[in-house]
Amino acid sequence: MTRSAPDSCPGVLRLHQAADGPLARIRVPGGRLESAQLQVLADAARDLGNGNLELTSRGNIQLRQVRDASELALRLGEAGLLPSETHERVRNIVASPLSGRIGGFADVRGLAVDLDAGLRADPRLSELPGRVLFTLDDGRGDVTTLRGDIGIQAVGTEFALLLAGADTGIRVGADEAVGVMLAAARGFLDLRGTSETGQWRLHEIAGGVESVVETLRRSPAGEPLELGAAHDIPIGWLDQDDGLVTLGAGVPLGTLSARTTEFLAAIERPVFVTPWRSLVITDLDEGPAETVVRVLAPMGLIFDANSPWLRVSACAGRPGCAKSHTDVRADLTAAVDSDRILPPTDTLPPTDNQLIPAEEVAEAGRQHWSGCERRCGRPHGPVTEVVATEHGYRIDRADEATEPGTAAN
Numbered sequence: 001m002t003r004s005a006p007d008s009c010p011g012v013l014r015l016h017q018a019a020d021g022p023l024a025r026i027r028v029p030g031g032r033l034e035s036a037q038l039q040v041l042a043d044a045a046r047d048l049g050n051g052n053l054e055l056t057s058r059g060n061i062q063l064r065q066v067r068d069a070s071e072l073a074l075r076l077g078e079a080g081l082l083p084s085e086t087h088e089r090v091r092n093i094v095a096s097p098l099s100g101r102i103g104g105f106a107d108v109r110g111l112a113v114d115l116d117a118g119l120r121a122d123p124r125l126s127e128l129p130g131r132v133l134f135t136l137d138d139g140r141g142d143v144t145t146l147r148g149d150i151g152i153q154a155v156g157t158e159f160a161l162l163l164a165g166a167d168t169g170i171r172v173g174a175d176e177a178v179g180v181m182l183a184a185a186r187g188f189l190d191l192r193g194t195s196e197t198g199q200w201r202l203h204e205i206a207g208g209v210e211s212v213v214e215t216l217r218r219s220p221a222g223e224p225l226e227l228g229a230a231h232d233i234p235i236g237w238l239d240q241d242d243g244l245v246t247l248g249a250g251v252p253l254g255t256l257s258a259r260t261t262e263f264l265a266a267i268e269r270p271v272f273v274t275p276w277r278s279l280v281i282t283d284l285d286e287g288p289a290e291t292v293v294r295v296l297a298p299m300g301l302i303f304d305a306n307s308p309w310l311r312v313s314a315c316a317g318r319p320g321c322a323k324s325h326t327d328v329r330a331d332l333t334a335a336v337d338s339d340r341i342l343p344p345t346d347t348l349p350p351t352d353n354q355l356i357p358a359e360e361v362a363e364a365g366r367q368h369w370s371g372c373e374r375r376c377g378r379p380h381g382p383v384t385e386v387v388a389t390e391h392g393y394r395i396d397r398a399d400e401a402t403e404p405g406t407a408a409n
């Protein structure tokens, strides 16, 4: 597949002109944010944006309606959130958020730091398309489900090399994992060339995985792993291996207000942005953890694993996207508030391709709502699609829906 348009992924230095104003995307490799960085993001959202942070499906952060791009870049640079002007859009690194604290076969936190440094140290890798995704899975199989372009998953004491979301059978030690991933990234660049309109993702190149494996000069040494498609989002009270507590918090529609972000900063503990539009608040003692839940649950963060908010997602819709037929997020919020997001066990009559008014949509199970047929942000795996048309919503049930090219953000 060859694209007819250049990769237009936004960053901090290259804003996207959304229908509601300029949009900036801030890369957060490994998802980790320190409290000082959270405070900077809260201030930036309030002073320079629309007052909210948006969590993306790659564990990054977006600000909408940015008023002063230079000031934003300055503030983020001082906070360590823009360490490279040349490589900012290629730092798409997602790591298992609980790694090193709860379970997993390996601690991938250091590998995320090293991979980020390795990317930034190679001038040529700034040419990677902004859509290329690196995944570092500590063995629990969570971020592997994102089907990154280049990734590793811990298997016992070593790592499986994953390309285009599948196991290559190549096994590497922890000390060589970053080097092999960087070599694979260079191999992908060699394949796609320097054309601005070349392929954005490894899976788009016919025979691309085999060609990259050849450049690595390594033979498959293990039976390819069966990779899962689903996993549990970390939500609620989670005991760390060292006796401290982690809290997993869902963020409805991934929208975090500046005020809530300030409260998160005040906890003064590392907070991780996950690719499931949720947060992981780490290293808490039990008493403070109870206080965090007491304060942040009324502010809208979700600590209950049965919340309907954890089964739904939506694209930007109106007013952020001019292609949208409706304010899809408002429609979905109304459905949640009026108990029309039904338990996964509910059985519903066939939809018969009927178009349904927003206020009558009532669906069961995991579902993604979109403002048009592009279905941006659709999660991988089985999901019911609720798609806006000019004359109402059409429902494609999980067992009937096709999986279109997912537009990542």
Ligand code: SF4
Binding pocket: 315, 316, 317, 318, 321, 322, 323, 324, 325, 370, 371, 372, 373, 374, 375, 376
């Ligand atoms: S699915 Fe359509 S309406 Fe929604 S963000 Fe994508 S292009 Fe816009």
